[in-house]
Amino acid sequence: MITAVIRQEVDFEAVPARVYEATTDSTHFSAFTGLPPTIHREPGGTFTCFGGQIAGRVLDLVPEERTVQAWHASMWPEGHYSIVRFELKKRAEGTRLTLEHSGFPKESRVHLDGGWARMYWEPLKKYLR
Numbered sequence: 001m002i003t004a005v006i007r008q009e010v011d012f013e014a015v016p017a018r019v020y021e022a023t024t025d026s027t028h029f030s031a032f033t034g035l036p037p038t039i040h041r042e043p044g045g046t047f048t049c050f051g052g053q054i055a056g057r058v059l060d061l062v063p064e065e066r067t068v069q070a071w072h073a074s075m076w077p078e079g080h081y082s083i084v085r086f087e088l089k090k091r092a093e094g095t096r097l098t099l100e101h102s103g104f105p106k107e108s109r110v111h112l113d114g115g116w117a118r119m120y121w122e123p124l125k126k127y128l129r
Helices: 016-024 026-033 106-128
Strands: 006-012 046-049 054-062 066-073 082-091 094-102
Touching: 006 106, 016 026, 016 066, 016 082, 016 094, 016 106, 026 106, 094 106
Parallel strands: none
Antiparallel strands: 006 094, 046 054, 054 066, 066 082, 082 094
């Protein structure tokens, strides 16, 4: 039922602080996705995003470096969570974000793999310009 890890690397023309804020702050997240989230950004805090399609809990935060979250998609079995990890590394021209997403049902892989670019990376790049 569980599949391998999705690993993606994306470069942004913004410093790590801006990328971190955009992905962990409700106001910024809403601005780049167009959908209102609820984000309590402290370890143990809860979040919802994409109109409630994703809900979960913040497991770890290191400002401007790392975010780790437990994710539950509304179409998954009750109680099933995957782990999403964002690592931010400063680069001369901005930030490299490395995503590792694990523990999701194998039938969700294609949707998730393409969804990261469509729902996160493309709109976030536009927002951070």
